[in-house]
Amino acid sequence: MCKGKRIGLVLLLVLTMVAPLFGAGQAEPGVVTIRYANFSAGEHNAETLRKMVDLFMAKNPNIKVELESMGYGDNYWTSLITRIAGGDAPDAFELNMEQFLAFTLRGSNRPLDELFTKTGMSKNVFGEGLLDAVSFNGKVMAIPQSFSTVVLIYNKALFDQAKTPYPTADWTWDDALEAAKKITALGKDIWGAYNPIQFWEFYKVVQQNGGGLMTADGKQFTINSPQNIETLQYMLDRVWKHHVMPTREEQANRPEGDMFVDGKLGMWLNGVWAFTDLKDRVTFPWGIEMEPGNLSKATHFFGNVGCISTTTKHPEETFKFLTFMATDPDVVQLRLDAQWELPTVGDPTVMERYLADTPPDNKIAVLNSLQYAVKPPALLQFSELTNIVNTKIELARDGELTAKDALDQAQAEATEKIKL
Amino acid sequence: MYIGGTRQKRIALIVFLAPAIFSLVLFYILPIASSLVLSLLEYDPLRPASDIKFVGLKNFIEYFKYQDMREQYLHVLYYLVLYIPLVLVTSTMEAVMLNRAFKAKTLYKVLLYLPVITSWVAVALIWRWLLHGEYGIINIFLRKFGIQGPSWLHNKLWAMPGVVMAAVWKDTGYYALIILAALKGIEHSYYEAARIDGASAFKQFRYVTLPLVSPTIFLLLVINVIAGFQVFESIYVMTEGGPAGATRVPVEQVYRNAFTYYKMGYASAIAWVLGIVIIIATIIQFRMEKLWVSYES
Numbered sequence: 001m002c003k004g005k006r007i008g009l010v011l012l013l014v015l016t017m018v019a020p021l022f023g024a025g026q027a028e029p030g031v032v033t034i035r036y037a038n039f040s041a042g043e044h045n046a047e048t049l050r051k052m053v054d055l056f057m058a059k060n061p062n063i064k065v066e067l068e069s070m071g072y073g074d075n076y077w078t079s080l081i082t083r084i085a086g087g088d089a090p091d092a093f094e095l096n097m098e099q100f101l102a103f104t105l106r107g108s109n110r111p112l113d114e115l116f117t118k119t120g121m122s123k124n125v126f127g128e129g130l131l132d133a134v135s136f137n138g139k140v141m142a143i144p145q146s147f148s149t150v151v152l153i154y155n156k157a158l159f160d161q162a163k164t165p166y167p168t169a170d171w172t173w174d175d176a177l178e179a180a181k182k183i184t185a186l187g188k189d190i191w192g193a194y195n196p197i198q199f200w201e202f203y204k205v206v207q208q209n210g211g212g213l214m215t216a217d218g219k220q221f222t223i224n225s226p227q228n229i230e231t232l233q234y235m236l237d238r239v240w241k242h243h244v245m246p247t248r249e250e251q252a253n254r255p256e257g258d259m260f261v262d263g264k265l266g267m268w269l270n271g272v273w274a275f276t277d278l279k280d281r282v283t284f285p286w287g288i289e290m291e292p293g294n295l296s297k298a299t300h301f302f303g304n305v306g307c308i309s310t311t312t313k314h315p316e317e318t319f320k321f322l323t324f325m326a327t328d329p330d331v332v333q334l335r336l337d338a339q340w341e342l343p344t345v346g347d348p349t350v351m352e353r354y355l356a357d358t359p360p361d362n363k364i365a366v367l368n369s370l371q372y373a374v375k376p377p378a379l380l381q382f383s384e385l386t387n388i389v390n391t392k393i394e395l396a397r398d399g400e401l402t403a404k405d406a407l408d409q410a411q412a413e414a415t416e417k418i419k420l
Numbered sequence: 421m422y423i424g425g426t427r428q429k430r431i432a433l434i435v436f437l438a439p440a441i442f443s444l445v446l447f448y449i450l451p452i453a454s455s456l457v458l459s460l461l462e463y464d465p466l467r468p469a470s471d472i473k474f475v476g477l478k479n480f481i482e483y484f485k486y487q488d489m490r491e492q493y494l495h496v497l498y499y500l501v502l503y504i505p506l507v508l509v510t511s512t513m514e515a516v517m518l519n520r521a522f523k524a525k526t527l528y529k530v531l532l533y534l535p536v537i538t539s540w541v542a543v544a545l546i547w548r549w550l551l552h553g554e555y556g557i558i559n560i561f562l563r564k565f566g567i568q569g570p571s572w573l574h575n576k577l578w579a580m581p582g583v584v585m586a587a588v589w590k591d592t593g594y595y596a597l598i599i600l601a602a603l604k605g606i607e608h609s610y611y612e613a614a615r616i617d618g619a620s621a622f623k624q625f626r627y628v629t630l631p632l633v634s635p636t637i638f639l640l641l642v643i644n645v646i647a648g649f650q651v652f653e654s655i656y657v658m659t660e661g662g663p664a665g666a667t668r669v670p671v672e673q674v675y676r677n678a679f680t681y682y683k684m685g686y687a688s689a690i691a692w693v694l695g696i697v698i699i700i701a702t703i704i705q706f707r708m709e710k711l712w713v714s715y716e717s
Contacts, residue, residue: 085465106466
């Protein structure tokens with residue numbers, strides 16, 4: 001091969017390798033491209049998400065949205081964190097409530113109040129309390145995209161068999177325990193209730209008993225307060241003393257959802273996302289009610305929010321996209337049709353459509369639960385706190401530590417390792 | 421670096437080595453070097469770069485100070501003490517068996533190698549059932565002998581042996597293949613000589629086979645200690661470090677600190693401590709090598 005040919009060949013090779021670099025990033029003039037990293041659609045709602053985005057692009061021809069969808073389990077967080085750290089943050093990204101606090105505390109997403117003013121978007125479109133849930137230091141930090149609450153799901157057939165009245169909105173721990181005892185007495189492998197013994201459950205249940213993990217000023221932990229010890233004891237007693245809930249051995253790897261569907265669980269706490277599946281699989285009558293409290297009520301609230309990266313070059317377009325995805329009537333309808341959690345708009349007619357869709361009856365409990373929603377503490381080291389407390393609670397669950405020892409140890413370790 | 425030969429030869433050498441050196445530098449040397457720098461910083465990946473702080477040895481001091489480090493290394497030692505003897509014995513046995521002539525040998529080879537290429541997620545799924553306290557086949561088997569087996573993965577003491585069993589099952593085929601290659605390399609005349617001298621089958625194994633494969637077993641030991649200290653995948657998918665932290669190991673903590681706690685500096689410090697521990701362990705093994713490894717020539 002002559003020298004000229006050889007050089008030509010090498011050049012060609014190099015060119016084919018670097019050519020893709022120039023291909024990307026080229027767009028039609030006047031069209032802005034924004035990237036949206038998201039996880040909550042997963043496989044199940046990928047099609048619905050696609051339709052929502054297509055709607056947006058049809059109405060906004062000057063904005064092109066590139067979806068970057070990953071499943072929750074596919075290392076979504078790891079990849080998102082790495083990209084933000086590497087300076088390649090997507091313009092918009094979806095977070096759940098727990099990560100929302102972690103990202104906001106670290107300044108990865110920008111405040112949105114200015115964009116509300118600039119674009120003339122009204123804050124009143126959103127359901128009551130939802131913008132408060134995504135506010136931090138008085139600033140709105142995200143657009144709530146969807147939410148769900150956790151309610152008490154119960155098997156009416158088992159309640160009837162046990163001749164026990166159905167749960168009501170003002171039920172307390174004692175009422176629930178009494179009913180659970182009667183249902184458990186119905187037979188072998190029939191259980192009154194299922195409430196997991198872990199950190200997430202604990203931080204909510206302590207608030208039903210007038211406790212909390214920190215003092216009001218956030219300067220000290222109160223993990224081992226008398227109310228909290230009493231609460232953990234109550235959670236443990238359901239398994240070991242009253243035996244209305246299966247031990248891990250008795251549960252034998254069976255998911256709680258399957259136990260409920262099989263008619264083996266009287267009461268089960270779960271989110272509204274379970275309804276679709278229950279509608280398909282459950283053959284007995286079932287109902288829902290607000291979760292029982294003790295001194296007060298406290299419920300879990302889950303939300304997925306859309307954030308705008310601090311580094312985006314197109315904040316206005318991204319804002320337009322995120323608010324469209326949360327509030328556009330057609331998008332909201334798509335979400336309702338897919339039963340993909342709940343839309344965040346305040347429009348009562350939208351909610352009426354949701355409430356009318358039964359079973360279960362009494363869907364108003366889903367919305368009423370929102371009044372008692374508790375937020376996890378806003379802490380830079382929140383994940384570490386979760387791990388510290390959860391490890392000790394698991395030891396108590398398995399009978400290795402008493403409720404008091406577990407929480408004393410958690411308090412000591414949290415105080416040592418976590419800066420407040 | 422000195423490279424002999426003509427100029428052309430040297431250029432060719434560099435051209436051929438370049439891709440390997442390039443990826444070595446880019447994917448190994450640079451990350452290792454940057455993790456050393458990171459270990460001296462307080463670096464939260466979600467925060468702006470201006471928040472990065474130099475903290476000297478603070479990450480290392482904290483790691484040494486907390487209870488965690490001691491616990492993690494005890495767990496990893498527990499794993500090593502169980503896993504290494506077991507996997508070496510089973511893979512040697514398997515190799516010796518496969519070294520004989522018998523019917524459908526290829527089929528056995530394939531079957532025994534299958535677990536090696538199975539993904540850990542699938543293995544974990546199966547073994548979680550096998551190890552189930554009530555309905556698991558292992559405990560049902562034990563019950564036949566009147567032994568009440570533990571609830572393996574839910575028990576603080578027995579979770580690690582549970583993981584080890586799954587790991588041994590999965591890895592045996594791989595190491596057996598390496599030992600088998602070593603067995604094939606033993607000249608037949610040694611066995612003939614031993615037989616003429618009246619050595620029994622066991623004595624042949626003990627005084628001919630074992631010494632001659634000892635360099636291979638040594639290699640496997642070194643590899644296994646290194647890999648064992650870095651155990652992660654199996655634990656992550658089988659127990660996630662539980663129950664109640666009973667199977668937390670250093671690499672799991674590296675991952676957790678980096679991507680759950682956003683403490684890249686601290687995670688790097690844990691990784692460096694682990695690296696140093698592994699280097700020390702390997703040096704000790706090489707020092708002990710002459711005590712039991714025999715080389716033919």
